[in-house]
Amino acid sequence: MDKSARRKPKKQKNYLKKRFFIFATLALILVVGSYFSERLCPYDPYEQNLSIAKASPSLAHPFGTDRYGRDMLSRVIVGSKTSIYSTLLLVVGITVIGTIVGIICGWNGKKLDTILMRISDIFLAFPGLVFALAVAAVMGGGVQNAVIALGAISWPKYARIARSQTLAQKESLYMRAAILSGCSTGKLILKHILPNITGPILVTAMLDIGTMMMELAGLSFLGLGAKPPVAEWGSMMSDTRNLLTTHPWVTFAPGIAIFLSVMVFNLLGDTVRDLLDPRNER
Amino acid sequence: MRKYIIQRFLQLIPILIGITFLSFAMMRVAGSDAVTEMYENRGTAVSQEIIDAKKAELGLDQPFLVQYVSWLNGFLHGDMGTSYVSGKKVFDEFVSKLPATLLLTVMSILATVVISIPLGVLAAVCQDKWVDLLLRFFSFIGNAMPNFFVAMLLMQLLSIKLNLLPVIASGVNIRSALMPMLTLAISMSAKYMRQVRAAVLEELNKDYVQGARARGIRESVILWKNVIKSAMLTIITLLALSIGSLLGGTAIIESIFMWDGVGKLAVDAITTRDYPVIQAYVVWMALIYVIVNLITDLLYHCLDPRIRLGVNQNG
Numbered sequence: 001m002d003k004s005a006r007r008k009p010k011k012q013k014n015y016l017k018k019r020f021f022i023f024a025t026l027a028l029i030l031v032v033g034s035y036f037s038e039r040l041c042p043y044d045p046y047e048q049n050l051s052i053a054k055a056s057p058s059l060a061h062p063f064g065t066d067r068y069g070r071d072m073l074s075r076v077i078v079g080s081k082t083s084i085y086s087t088l089l090l091v092v093g094i095t096v097i098g099t100i101v102g103i104i105c106g107w108n109g110k111k112l113d114t115i116l117m118r119i120s121d122i123f124l125a126f127p128g129l130v131f132a133l134a135v136a137a138v139m140g141g142g143v144q145n146a147v148i149a150l151g152a153i154s155w156p157k158y159a160r161i162a163r164s165q166t167l168a169q170k171e172s173l174y175m176r177a178a179i180l181s182g183c184s185t186g187k188l189i190l191k192h193i194l195p196n197i198t199g200p201i202l203v204t205a206m207l208d209i210g211t212m213m214m215e216l217a218g219l220s221f222l223g224l225g226a227k228p229p230v231a232e233w234g235s236m237m238s239d240t241r242n243l244l245t246t247h248p249w250v251t252f253a254p255g256i257a258i259f260l261s262v263m264v265f266n267l268l269g270d271t272v273r274d275l276l277d278p279r280n281e282r
Numbered sequence: 283m284r285k286y287i288i289q290r291f292l293q294l295i296p297i298l299i300g301i302t303f304l305s306f307a308m309m310r311v312a313g314s315d316a317v318t319e320m321y322e323n324r325g326t327a328v329s330q331e332i333i334d335a336k337k338a339e340l341g342l343d344q345p346f347l348v349q350y351v352s353w354l355n356g357f358l359h360g361d362m363g364t365s366y367v368s369g370k371k372v373f374d375e376f377v378s379k380l381p382a383t384l385l386l387t388v389m390s391i392l393a394t395v396v397i398s399i400p401l402g403v404l405a406a407v408c409q410d411k412w413v414d415l416l417l418r419f420f421s422f423i424g425n426a427m428p429n430f431f432v433a434m435l436l437m438q439l440l441s442i443k444l445n446l447l448p449v450i451a452s453g454v455n456i457r458s459a460l461m462p463m464l465t466l467a468i469s470m471s472a473k474y475m476r477q478v479r480a481a482v483l484e485e486l487n488k489d490y491v492q493g494a495r496a497r498g499i500r501e502s503v504i505l506w507k508n509v510i511k512s513a514m515l516t517i518i519t520l521l522a523l524s525i526g527s528l529l530g531g532t533a534i535i536e537s538i539f540m541w542d543g544v545g546k547l548a549v550d551a552i553t554t555r556d557y558p559v560i561q562a563y564v565v566w567m568a569l570i571y572v573i574v575n576l577i578t579d580l581l582y583h584c585l586d587p588r589i590r591l592g593v594n595q596n597g
Contacts, residue, residue, distance in 0.1 A: 214428040237434070
């Protein structure tokens with residue numbers, strides 16, 4: 001948005017499209033790559049081999065091995081599946097739930113709106129990770145529960161956006177025309193409201209992927225997400241924490257993996273935001 | 283203004299009830315067999331009668347709402363139950379650890395303000411110059427790093443390589459607080475600097491700035507007298523909003539650096555399934571967050587004459 005102000009609009013649009021193409025490709029590589037992660041890793045990520053435990057980085061083991069002699073590169077690659085897929089599932093889940101609640105509130109108004117919005121107020125009153133910690137603790141950890149915990153606290157943001165957008169659309173002229181011409185409620189919502197409110201929701205969701213990935217990793221780090229020996233970046237870092245003084249690469253490898261994936265999704269999110277920014281239209 | 287304050291306080295009531303109810307319900311669902319678990323934690327096998335007797339003693343056999351009301355009543359009187367593990371009063375334990383967390387939180391916020399506001403303003407003023415690009419690059423990197431990763435990098439660099447600061451805290455003192463503070467401040471500043479930059483840029487692009495420039499007012503005067511002053515409102519609000527993530531972040535950071543605050547207490551409680559402690563943690567953090575938001579909101583109204591006057595006109 002900022003860099004662009006001085007560029008000509010058309011040139012700017014092309015530049016953004018190019019940027020989008022690059023980051024979308026990178027994100028796609030991550031997603032597809034993590035799907036086939038088991039086949040991509042050079043060693044069995046769960047096979048212990050104590051004779052090569054705590055090996056330093058070498059050609060055979062670029063990230064070294066952990067204290068059970070498991071190849072870190074393979075574990076980082078396999079860990080991508082848990083981290084990336086649970087994050088995407090989480091973000092898609094809260095986006096869909098939040099949007100549905102938001103549209104219902106905005107469309108319906110009246111009592112239902114008040115009740116649902118008060119409920120979302122309560123969730124918004126908790127500091128996010130604190131609530132997720134408690135929910136995950138209550139449900140006893142595990143990736144699935146960590147996803148539910150973060151989802152429980154994160155949907156209201158989307159409900160808020162969807163509601164205000166729906167309200168704005170409801171008042172618009174074309175909406176009245178559609179109502180007058182006898183559109184059914186279902187059609188009004190699906191054909192007219194939904195396509196018009198997806199922009200801001202999509203941007204929020206894209207920008208949330210990175211944050212959610214870090215928060216999920218944080219929960220796993222505390223032992224509330226994936227449990228060892230399952231390879232997940234957050235729990236791998238906490239698992240190898242005491243090797244930090246002597247074998248820092250073992251701890252840093254999954255950290256760098258989180259960092260790079262979050263960065264790719266953040267860059268993609270920023271680009272989508274700029275692309276959908278009306279100031280860059282024309 | 284007074285009307286607004288009263289109104290704002292009234293709005294708080296349902297939220298507070300909601301927070302306490304949700305926290306209570308969550309723990310009750312989880313701790314429905316808290317008694318069984320308590321005995322399991324102690325490693326003793328007991329008969330069903332003893333469990334039932336204990337449940338009756340703790341009031342766990344009563345209807346849900348009755349339990350909630352009596353729990354809330356206790357909570358308001360400073361009684362949050364006893365820890366399953368240590369057997370101590372949760373409230374006392376909590377209050378004794380709260381200062382450490384508050385110290386860390388306040389220090390981190392101060393550090394964040396000191397780091398990110400000047401840098402954010404600088405980046406906005408030098409928009410698209412190399413300073414701006416460099417700062418944005420750093421903020422971008424910081425944004426993509428989970429705070430526990432930052433913590434480990436700092437440990438590796440400052441403690442192990444340079445041997446400047448202790449790896450883990452030894453008691454609650456400023457020296458021990460430096461590492462966790464830096465970690466939290468770096469993570470927060472990365473996000474916050476971007477927001478400060480955006481707020482200042484938004485203000486710089488307004489018409490009055492161009493008007494002032496046209497009248498030949500010095501750039502520095504415009505910046506300090508007008509732009510920063512107006513952008514300050516947004517900056518304060520954004521800072522308050524980020525306190526939520528800070529409060530959550532302290533849990534992880536405290537337990538990494540063995541900083542003896544409520545965050546570490548909560549994480550330890552989670553591993554031992556000490557529900558009263560977890561419950562106390564959630565309620566307290568939510569309360570602090572709500573209060574911070576309230577103060578920000580009121581401050582906002584005091585600082586912004588438009589809103590202040592608008593409210594006065596209505597009331």
